Amino acid sequence: MQFPKKEHYTEDELYKMANEMRIDLIKMLTKAGSGHSASPLGTMEIWTAFYFHILNHNPKKPDWEERDRLLLSCGHYCPVRYTVMAHAGYFPHEELWTLRKYGTRLQGHPERERLPGVETTSGPLGSGLSQAAGVAKAAQMDGKKWWTYVLMSDGEQQAGQIWEAAMFAGNNKLGNLIGIIDRNNIQINGFTEDVMPLEPLMQKYEAFGWHVQDIDGHNIEELIDAVNKAKAVFNKPSLILAHTIPGRGVEFMERKYEWHGKPPNSAEAAEAIREIRTLGGRIRSEHE
Amino acid sequence: MPINKTAKLVENVFDKSKLESKPTRDGFGLGVVEAGKKDPNVVVLCADLSESTRAQMFQKEFPDRYVEVGVAEQNMASLAAGMAMAGKVPFIASYAAFSPGRNNEQIRTTISLNNTNVKIMGAHAGVSVGPDGATHQALEDMALMRVQPNMKVFAPCDLWEAQKIVEAIAKIYGPAYMRFARDKTPVITTAETPFKIGQAQLFFESKDGKADVAIFACGPLVHESLLAANALEKEGLGVEVYDSSSIKPLDEKTVLAAAEKAGAIVTAEEHQAKGGLGGAIAEFLGENHPVPVIKVGVKDRFGESGEPDELMIAFGLVAKNIVEAAKKAIALKSK
Numbered sequence: 001m002q003f004p005k006k007e008h009y010t011e012d013e014l015y016k017m018a019n020e021m022r023i024d025l026i027k028m029l030t031k032a033g034s035g036h037s038a039s040p041l042g043t044m045e046i047w048t049a050f051y052f053h054i055l056n057h058n059p060k061k062p063d064w065e066e067r068d069r070l071l072l073s074c075g076h077y078c079p080v081r082y083t084v085m086a087h088a089g090y091f092p093h094e095e096l097w098t099l100r101k102y103g104t105r106l107q108g109h110p111e112r113e114r115l116p117g118v119e120t121t122s123g124p125l126g127s128g129l130s131q132a133a134g135v136a137k138a139a140q141m142d143g144k145k146w147w148t149y150v151l152m153s154d155g156e157q158q159a160g161q162i163w164e165a166a167m168f169a170g171n172n173k174l175g176n177l178i179g180i181i182d183r184n185n186i187q188i189n190g191f192t193e194d195v196m197p198l199e200p201l202m203q204k205y206e207a208f209g210w211h212v213q214d215i216d217g218h219n220i221e222e223l224i225d226a227v228n229k230a231k232a233v234f235n236k237p238s239l240i241l242a243h244t245i246p247g248r249g250v251e252f253m254e255r256k257y258e259w260h261g262k263p264p265n266s267a268e269a270a271e272a273i274r275e276i277r278t279l280g281g282r283i284r285s286e287h288e
Numbered sequence: 289m290p291i292n293k294t295a296k297l298v299e300n301v302f303d304k305s306k307l308e309s310k311p312t313r314d315g316f317g318l319g320v321v322e323a324g325k326k327d328p329n330v331v332v333l334c335a336d337l338s339e340s341t342r343a344q345m346f347q348k349e350f351p352d353r354y355v356e357v358g359v360a361e362q363n364m365a366s367l368a369a370g371m372a373m374a375g376k377v378p379f380i381a382s383y384a385a386f387s388p389g390r391n392n393e394q395i396r397t398t399i400s401l402n403n404t405n406v407k408i409m410g411a412h413a414g415v416s417v418g419p420d421g422a423t424h425q426a427l428e429d430m431a432l433m434r435v436q437p438n439m440k441v442f443a444p445c446d447l448w449e450a451q452k453i454v455e456a457i458a459k460i461y462g463p464a465y466m467r468f469a470r471d472k473t474p475v476i477t478t479a480e481t482p483f484k485i486g487q488a489q490l491f492f493e494s495k496d497g498k499a500d501v502a503i504f505a506c507g508p509l510v511h512e513s514l515l516a517a518n519a520l521e522k523e524g525l526g527v528e529v530y531d532s533s534s535i536k537p538l539d540e541k542t543v544l545a546a547a548e549k550a551g552a553i554v555t556a557e558e559h560q561a562k563g564g565l566g567g568a569i570a571e572f573l574g575e576n577h578p579v580p581v582i583k584v585g586v587k588d589r590f591g592e593s594g595e596p597d598e599l600m601i602a603f604g605l606v607a608k609n610i611v612e613a614a615k616k617a618i619a620l621k622s623k
Binding site for chain 1: 331352353355357358360362363365366367368369370371372373374375376378393394397398401402403
């Protein structure tokens, strides 16, 4: 289903929508039989906030020139993007069940040429910040008013290209560029700080000329506030480090890197959906 | 004269001492400035090599549309993809060994698969780079680019052709790669020489259209092929020479017609003998009209330091080698 169009959703409504979309996310991953569970679940609040509050966009005109751009650097997160896009009206809801199937527009990793609205093709990690910086640089050259956002994973901060792009964005004072890192601490081989430590991430970006903030990535209000603050910093690119719990909303998946790259089987899906439903749309941060 | 008149080549094309020599890279600079004048969306990105790639010529004309990226070819490829998504027509300039060498995956995903309107300019292609040695002498770049769907691949024979290619690809949507040499090479074409994407140009044909062998060449080896053809003709052989600067799309129609007519093909390029122009032609003819295809190119080895002229001889990339290849192709035909 598609959520009703509204000028303004309340915070409670946004949390309820996120929760409802988690159920679809579980269903689509189970039907697909492969795909990533932990990070899509963990970033549901972020995607919900973007598509239903932050972004200036038009699902019926995905190529509208004045839209805000939201690029996904870590392409494997795409199931959550697809879910939220379907609910925002970009494509029919039932298309969600075609994820990863032959002939689908919902490829295992997103492709710009196949599905309008995904902005770019991604999967190989570490190149999204460069692309977003390119979009933002073009907008800066032309004095365009729209914003460029890019969602990155924490694991991909290990890629050298990220830092080439961070250096470029800082040097070019891309105040129209806002990066979000999903700081969920997991990657395929384990916890990021065991595999290849990233900290201190905020200080690193700061040293590259960025304005940095960190937030609870499950708290929609905090995210919206952080985006507004980032927009006010016009002479620097902005980074929002969003701390999230991978697998959020499904207890047996939460914080477990083993759930990075696999979908639930049907018994696990039933359990997951039951759990999400009993939370009754009140997925809120522990820090409140 | 066996030179095809409609090709409008320079006079005295067989006499090196009378030919003007200029670096092909100047053609990139000239072309991208012209493209920039016609289309305000044309921008140039460069990875700390603006003078030697000639990106500087654009920078001087359009300082606000020149983007310095620093030593970061991977970033440059993806940045350009992003700029293209926002409506720009980015040309990215570096040495071919680094772009598309180092940033191959970024080109594959963010430019080719993404089908973004990015033009990749690979300078310093081939052993004629000279003293810098193997690290800087790209010999596999066309092979890398040729196998990516959506990507077009070009290798101009001199600066005028380079300029025409740049202006042509600026006008059409989609990813494209052009490689060019560092060294000064003889200018053999003129502003009037025809160029069309996907079309091989007939530069040389023997009297009465006699053809025992057809040579398809690109880059500096086009001139060497003309010299070879002249020598072969003096021995009584009929020869055709095509400037095959469009490696992809390949002019299959002309290749097929030449194979049918001559029955023997020679390819010549300053690239690995496998995977480039020769590879493209051998693959095509193998499936459509099998005839001997002898490839003049670098034989599965890396380059090395030296002066450009001596390296071309050492690596078997001069007229003499093309003559030998032609004779071998003709001999194979009768077997």
